[in-house]
Amino acid sequence: xxxxxxxxxxxxxxxxxxxxxxxxxxxxxxxxxxxxxxxxxxxxxxxxxxxxxxxxxxxxxxxxxxxxxxxxxxxxxxxxxxxxxxxxxxxxxxxxxxxxxxxxxxxxxxxxxxxxxxxxxxxxxxxxxxxxxxxxxxxxxxxxxxxxxxxxxxxxxxxxxxxxxxxxxxxxxxxxxxxxxxxxxxxxxxxxxxxxxxxxxxxxxxxxxxxxxxxxxxxxxxxxxxxxxxxxxxxxxxxxxxxxxxxxxxxxxxxxxxxxxxxxxxxxxxxxxxxxxxxxxxxxxxxxxxxxxxxxxxxxxxxxxxxxxxxxxxxxxxxxxxxxxxxxxxxxxxxxxxxxxxxxxxxxxxxxxxxxxxxxxxxxxxxxxxxxxxxxxxxxxxxxxxxxxxxxxxxxxxxxxxxxxxxxxxxxxxxxxxxxxxxxxxxxxxxxxxxx
Amino acid sequence: xxxxxxxxxxxxxxxxxxxxxxxxxxxxxxxxxxxxxxxxxxxxxxxxxxxxxxxxxxxxxxxxxxxxxxxxxxxxxxxxxxxxxxxxxxxxxxxxxxxxxxxxxxxxxxxxxxxxxxxxxxxxxxxxxxxxxxxxxxxxxxxxxxxxxxxxxxxxxxxxxxxxxxxxxxxxxxxxxxxxxxxxxxxxxxxxxxxxxxxxxxxxxxxxxxxxxxxxxxxxxxxxxxxxxxxxxxxxxxxxxxxxxxxxxx
Numbered sequence: 001x002x003x004x005x006x007x008x009x010x011x012x013x014x015x016x017x018x019x020x021x022x023x024x025x026x027x028x029x030x031x032x033x034x035x036x037x038x039x040x041x042x043x044x045x046x047x048x049x050x051x052x053x054x055x056x057x058x059x060x061x062x063x064x065x066x067x068x069x070x071x072x073x074x075x076x077x078x079x080x081x082x083x084x085x086x087x088x089x090x091x092x093x094x095x096x097x098x099x100x101x102x103x104x105x106x107x108x109x110x111x112x113x114x115x116x117x118x119x120x121x122x123x124x125x126x127x128x129x130x131x132x133x134x135x136x137x138x139x140x141x142x143x144x145x146x147x148x149x150x151x152x153x154x155x156x157x158x159x160x161x162x163x164x165x166x167x168x169x170x171x172x173x174x175x176x177x178x179x180x181x182x183x184x185x186x187x188x189x190x191x192x193x194x195x196x197x198x199x200x201x202x203x204x205x206x207x208x209x210x211x212x213x214x215x216x217x218x219x220x221x222x223x224x225x226x227x228x229x230x231x232x233x234x235x236x237x238x239x240x241x242x243x244x245x246x247x248x249x250x251x252x253x254x255x256x257x258x259x260x261x262x263x264x265x266x267x268x269x270x271x272x273x274x275x276x277x278x279x280x281x282x283x284x285x286x287x288x289x290x291x292x293x294x295x296x297x298x299x300x301x302x303x304x305x306x307x308x309x310x311x312x313x314x315x316x317x318x319x320x321x322x323x324x325x326x327x328x329x330x331x332x333x334x335x336x337x338x339x340x341x342x343x344x345x346x347x348x349x350x351x352x353x354x355x356x357x358x359x360x361x362x363x364x365x366x367x368x369x370x371x372x373x374x375x376x377x378x379x380x381x382x383x384x385x386x387x388x389x390x391x392x393x394x395x396x397x398x399x400x401x402x403x404x405x406x407x408x409x410x411x412x413x414x415x416x417x418x419x420x421x422x423x424x425x426x427x428x429x430x431x432x433x434x435x436x
Numbered sequence: 437x438x439x440x441x442x443x444x445x446x447x448x449x450x451x452x453x454x455x456x457x458x459x460x461x462x463x464x465x466x467x468x469x470x471x472x473x474x475x476x477x478x479x480x481x482x483x484x485x486x487x488x489x490x491x492x493x494x495x496x497x498x499x500x501x502x503x504x505x506x507x508x509x510x511x512x513x514x515x516x517x518x519x520x521x522x523x524x525x526x527x528x529x530x531x532x533x534x535x536x537x538x539x540x541x542x543x544x545x546x547x548x549x550x551x552x553x554x555x556x557x558x559x560x561x562x563x564x565x566x567x568x569x570x571x572x573x574x575x576x577x578x579x580x581x582x583x584x585x586x587x588x589x590x591x592x593x594x595x596x597x598x599x600x601x602x603x604x605x606x607x608x609x610x611x612x613x614x615x616x617x618x619x620x621x622x623x624x625x626x627x628x629x630x631x632x633x634x635x636x637x638x639x640x641x642x643x644x645x646x647x648x649x650x651x652x653x654x655x656x657x658x659x660x661x662x663x664x665x666x667x668x669x670x671x672x673x674x675x676x677x678x679x680x681x682x683x684x685x686x
Contacts, residue, residue: 002631004631004634024631026454026628027479060454060628063482063483063485063486064485064486064489064490065482065485065486066485066489067488067489074489088465088489088490088491092491
């Protein structure tokens with residue numbers, strides 16, 4: 001393998017960085033080193049970083065190995081992105097079973113984080129649509145399936161610690177077409193917002209939340225409900241690119257507040273139904289390349305937690321703390337998660353649980369870091385957990401108490417990767433691979 | 437959609453290269469039949485499966501080695517048996533480091549066969565088939581390195597220069613018979629070939645090169661520099677008088 005020496009790279013949040021050697025193989029057979037695999041680095045924190053070590057960039061391993069258009073079974077290399085799969089297969093009547101908020105996430109990353117999407121309440125998490133995974137463990141390659149029991153559960157959402165995810169077979173979901181029928185309506189306050197989420201039986205549901213609204217408007221936002229449909233595709237508009245780091249005041253309190261108020265009123269009081277492309281609905285921000293530069297060179301953090309259903313009041317209190325801090329950015333999302341497919345979750349370290357999940361971006365400033373620490377304590381007290389795909393600030397003690405199956409995962413990871421060759425900055429920061 | 441009887445056929449020479457893979461995907465998605473010609477059957481088989489899943493009418497892997505002309509005729513025969521427009525894109529080439537060639541002059545032969553004489557002979561064999569149909573396009577990938585012999589890689593440059601001159605003549609010839617020839621001169625592209633060379637000036641990506649190629653094919657351009665900046669850059673470099681140029685290391 002050819003190594004590009006001393007590359008400096010970051011996760012999507014750009015607050016943490018690493019410097020180390022990176023290889024970008026174009027064939028699975030040429031993977032000779034045992035090092036953590038990285039994809040498009042859409043995790044926000046240090047999950048895709050291995051400072052002073054090596055990392056294998058999988059993005060060139062992006063082939064489709066087999067597709068059965070009768071059954072929707074698709075075998076791909078791990079470096080292909082979910083956006084690419086949606087683009088290719090939606091016109092043929094198939095979509096990945098679960099799609100996160102960005103199409104730039106790779107299949108390997110989606111497995112390692114067991115990502116969820118706007119249909120979690122109905123379809124569960126990404127790994128619940130994965131039929132088999134090919135893992136490279138040192139000089140051995142093995143194919144695992146849900147029958148592989150503990151190793152499967154430690155791989156799904158397992159931060160890539162059980163082996164390099166090289167290939168996977170996915171069960172795609174039939175779709176009526178590559179367009180979406182989207183109903184948008186205003187949620188006027190927190191209780192209304194939660195009630196609308198609770199009452200939604202749409203295929204895909206998500207709430208945008210105005211994280212700057214206070215008082216009676218606290219928790220207001222827009223509920224989007226989408227169903228796939230067939231229709232005419234508009235001429236695609238070009239993508240935009242944020243060319244340089246924005247100044248620090250670009251997302252300051254007053255600007256965000258004004259933006260959010262306008263965004264909220266974009267949808268008429270009576271609501272509306274519109275037709276969008278699959279891409280616009282699932283990956284709204286992907287049209288603006290490098291939008292993370294809007295937060296300036298210091299980068300940003302995303303706080304995302306989930307709390308159980310009966311703890312929505314705790315989440316409301318957290319929302320109030322956020323709104324009063326004036327630190328939030330326009331990007332804030334509220335969603336009700338389901339119990340998982342068949343009432344189960346895919347992996348030991350899978351984030352989703354039945355309840356409400358809240359995700360809010362904050363610029364990387366000391367005040368925001370303090371706020372996130374408070375939110376983390378509140379999450380813990382509510383019996384919730386943080387999402388490791390977003391985390392950059394938490395501690396091992398907190399994370400371990402949020403994930404009850406952590407000890408099981410740690411045992412399997414230790415067996416699968418006895419030398420700790422797949423450790424990342426995240427597993428070291430959170431001390432996840434040390435067994436007590 | 438995929439079984440339109442008059443889909444075009446693209447012969448992809450050097451189908452395992454990074455740019456060729458991106459190009460193959462782009463034509464596969466329009467429903468073309470792709471003939472994937474290269475040296476390694478396992479890799480070609482995988483690329484063929486990928487192309488079919490992306491919408492190619494068909495994908496046929498076949499052995500091609502620029503240094504072994506005996507491999508050529510089978511590809512020509514296969515292509516000639518396809519109905520519809522026939523096209524060919526040439527991505528073969530190899531770039532051993534200049535100091536490796538200095539140490540082992542025998543490497544010159546292979547470099548020139550890969551980048552020039554192999555593909556030229558192949559296209560010479562294909563030309564009558566395409567002329568008879570009075571349609572189709574040939575995309576020949578050269579390099580900005582062929583515009584002037586530089587101290588860093590002049591054997592590779594010489595091979596690409598020879599290929600560019602050949603393509604110019606082929607265009608002159610086939611243009612009279614309705615066949616379009618596009619010469620592509622990429623600068624450094626982020627590919628397997630340039631991996632490990634570090635950051636190169638005005639580096640571009642395989643997908644961007646492919647988008648430029650399609651744009652140039654639509655406009656029936658003759659020569660394409662990609663990124664475009666290489667056209668003014670190479671124009672200036674070509675204008676530097678030899679007595680000065682010979683002392684420069686650019």
